[in-house]
Amino acid sequence: MQNESAIDPKIIEEILKFSKNVIDAPKFVSAPDEISLEVTPHKVVQEIDKTRLLHYKPIIETKHKTPLLISYALINRYHILDIHPEKSWVRNLLEQGFEVYMLDWGTPTSMDKYLDFDDYVNGYLESSVEHIKNQSSTEQISLQGYCTGATIATAYTALHPENVKNYIATAPVIDGWKDTTVISNLAKHMDADKMVEIIGNMPPEFMYYCFSVLKPFEQGIEKYVKFFKNIDDKKYVDNFLRVEKWLGDTPPIPGELFKQWIKDIYQENLLIQNKMHVGDELIDLKKIDMPMFTQVAVGDHLVSPECSMPLHYAVGSEDKTLKIYPTGHVGMIASSLSQKKVLPEMGTWLAERS
Amino acid sequence: MQSKSAKDSVESSTNMTEYYKHLSLFWTDIIHLMSSKPQALTSIGPMRAFAANSKKISVELIEINENLLGFNQYITEYYKQLSEVWGVAQKKVNQKAPKIPQDVEQIEAVKRIWIDIFDNDFTELFDSKKFGENYGNLVSKELELTKHWNNITNVILQSVNLPSKEEVDEVYKEIHSLKKRVSKLELELKKEKRKNAK
Numbered sequence: 001m002q003n004e005s006a007i008d009p010k011i012i013e014e015i016l017k018f019s020k021n022v023i024d025a026p027k028f029v030s031a032p033d034e035i036s037l038e039v040t041p042h043k044v045v046q047e048i049d050k051t052r053l054l055h056y057k058p059i060i061e062t063k064h065k066t067p068l069l070i071s072y073a074l075i076n077r078y079h080i081l082d083i084h085p086e087k088s089w090v091r092n093l094l095e096q097g098f099e100v101y102m103l104d105w106g107t108p109t110s111m112d113k114y115l116d117f118d119d120y121v122n123g124y125l126e127s128s129v130e131h132i133k134n135q136s137s138t139e140q141i142s143l144q145g146y147c148t149g150a151t152i153a154t155a156y157t158a159l160h161p162e163n164v165k166n167y168i169a170t171a172p173v174i175d176g177w178k179d180t181t182v183i184s185n186l187a188k189h190m191d192a193d194k195m196v197e198i199i200g201n202m203p204p205e206f207m208y209y210c211f212s213v214l215k216p217f218e219q220g221i222e223k224y225v226k227f228f229k230n231i232d233d234k235k236y237v238d239n240f241l242r243v244e245k246w247l248g249d250t251p252p253i254p255g256e257l258f259k260q261w262i263k264d265i266y267q268e269n270l271l272i273q274n275k276m277h278v279g280d281e282l283i284d285l286k287k288i289d290m291p292m293f294t295q296v297a298v299g300d301h302l303v304s305p306e307c308s309m310p311l312h313y314a315v316g317s318e319d320k321t322l323k324i325y326p327t328g329h330v331g332m333i334a335s336s337l338s339q340k341k342v343l344p345e346m347g348t349w350l351a352e353r354s
Numbered sequence: 355m356q357s358k359s360a361k362d363s364v365e366s367s368t369n370m371t372e373y374y375k376h377l378s379l380f381w382t383d384i385i386h387l388m389s390s391k392p393q394a395l396t397s398i399g400p401m402r403a404f405a406a407n408s409k410k411i412s413v414e415l416i417e418i419n420e421n422l423l424g425f426n427q428y429i430t431e432y433y434k435q436l437s438e439v440w441g442v443a444q445k446k447v448n449q450k451a452p453k454i455p456q457d458v459e460q461i462e463a464v465k466r467i468w469i470d471i472f473d474n475d476f477t478e479l480f481d482s483k484k485f486g487e488n489y490g491n492l493v494s495k496e497l498e499l500t501k502h503w504n505n506i507t508n509v510i511l512q513s514v515n516l517p518s519k520e521e522v523d524e525v526y527k528e529i530h531s532l533k534k535r536v537s538k539l540e541l542e543l544k545k546e547k548r549k550n551a552k
Contacts, residue, residue: 127541130548
């Protein structure tokens with residue numbers, strides 16, 4: 001009898017409200033497929049194979065002479081850097097007066113399984129840099145790499161330092177042995193040769209598995225409960241759907257590139273030891289001698305700070321800055337913190353050197 | 355230490371697999387040999403190709419069964435690890451939140467405790483060497499199964515005069531190599547043009 005009277009009527013009310021939100025959701029909310037993730041206007045200025053070089057339309061008059069090229073990660077697509085007008089990394093840089101280019105790696109198919117580090121570093125990235133140099137009549141560009149895109153950008157900067165005026169590494173994947181994340185644990189025990197021999201490219205399903213083991217209950221259950229609870233909050237819902245759509249769009253990674261990645265970075269840790277080869281060339285991090293800015297996030301559960309920070313200490317630059325932010329991997333590039341702190345600090349640093 | 359009955363069971367299962375492997379190979383070989391002579395006279399080939407293909411497919415199917423044994427072992431261990439962690443995490447939640455929640459605030463608090471404990475315990479498992487090793491072996495066995503399936507598909511593709519995966523791969527490799535050479539030449543040309551324009 002005591003139990004019956006102890007039930008709070010608010011519990012029933014909450015359950016009914018939640019059920020109503022679930023039923024009403026399709027009336028208020030767009031389907032993820034109906035949302036376009038391309039926010040800031042841009043032109044495609046070069047296409048090679050499946051890659052595209054995007055040039056963003058200036059919002060204000062360009063204040064800085066050196067253009068900035070962003071080398072986005074190979075996991076998911078570049079849209080997270082331009083996910084929402086209020087949280088757009090690209091838009092913020094345009095508002096600070098920078099000329100911004102983005103390298104979209106595209107979606108590789110089975111035919112691209114032989115693409116390797118050399119193709120990405122000395123092919124696609126090098127062609128983009130040359131294109132920008134031609135277009136902007138400058139001899140050097142500023143280069144920013146994010147996550148795995150920073151590993152490619154780091155290799156490029158070490159091989160072609162004459163082309164890079166300033167280098168910004170945002171959550172770079174560098175020291176695989178020091179990486180404390182779940183991803184690195186899985187990568188260390190993977191037979192990459194067998195996967196590439198049998199499947200070809202690294203399939204997106206494998207990346208989805210990797211995402212699913214990152215905070216599985218917060219990300220797999222609570223996140224969706226919150227979404228339905230806040231279904232009438234337009235701003236929250238819009239942001240949620242954009243990020244969800246971005247998370248669900250993971251292209252395969254070309255087999256040879258993936259193999260070299262797993263073996264050279266996570267299993268043998270060659271890059272930080274200056275023993276990694278791209279094509280026939282050895283990557284020597286000491287050759288990175290231009291101004292360098294490294295950004296890491298303490299709560300990064302995809303690339304731990306211990307994996308990224310060694311780059312700051314390994315390069316030959318004398319003008320170098322390391323910034324550590326109280327956020328996560330995505331929070332560093334697409335959040336209110338990134339707009340209020342990460343980007344203004346990076347912009348000030350870059351403006352002084354551009 | 356494996357018990358005697360478990361050992362016997364493994365041995366008997368291995369013997370059974372070996373027996374069926376032998377039986378299948380015996381008949382496919384005999385059919386192949388028998389068909390090769392008299393049928394060569396009366397047929398122009400398809401039956402012989404059929405027998406040879408059947409043999410290849412039988413061998414793949416037998417090996418798939420062998421791989422399945424290994425795959426089952428690792429997948430059992432995978433779910434065992436998950437369920438053990440689930441049990442321990444649930445006990446921790448019960449200790450921290452022993453009472454049945456009575457209002458909305460209490461439900462929220464219990465939910466938070468549940469999520470935090472489960473996320474922490476599962477992350478600890480996913481970070482562990484034993485999970486990494488078993489998961490690596492599980493994926494490896496899954497890949498071996500896929501390889502057998504690929505091999506069977508290749509036999510079928512070749513029987514209808516279509517290129518096999520290896521033959522298509524050779525073409526991909528050749529295209530990649532050609533594209534790489536052309537890209538390097540184009541890039542060099544671009545650089546030369548810029549130099550000359552100065």
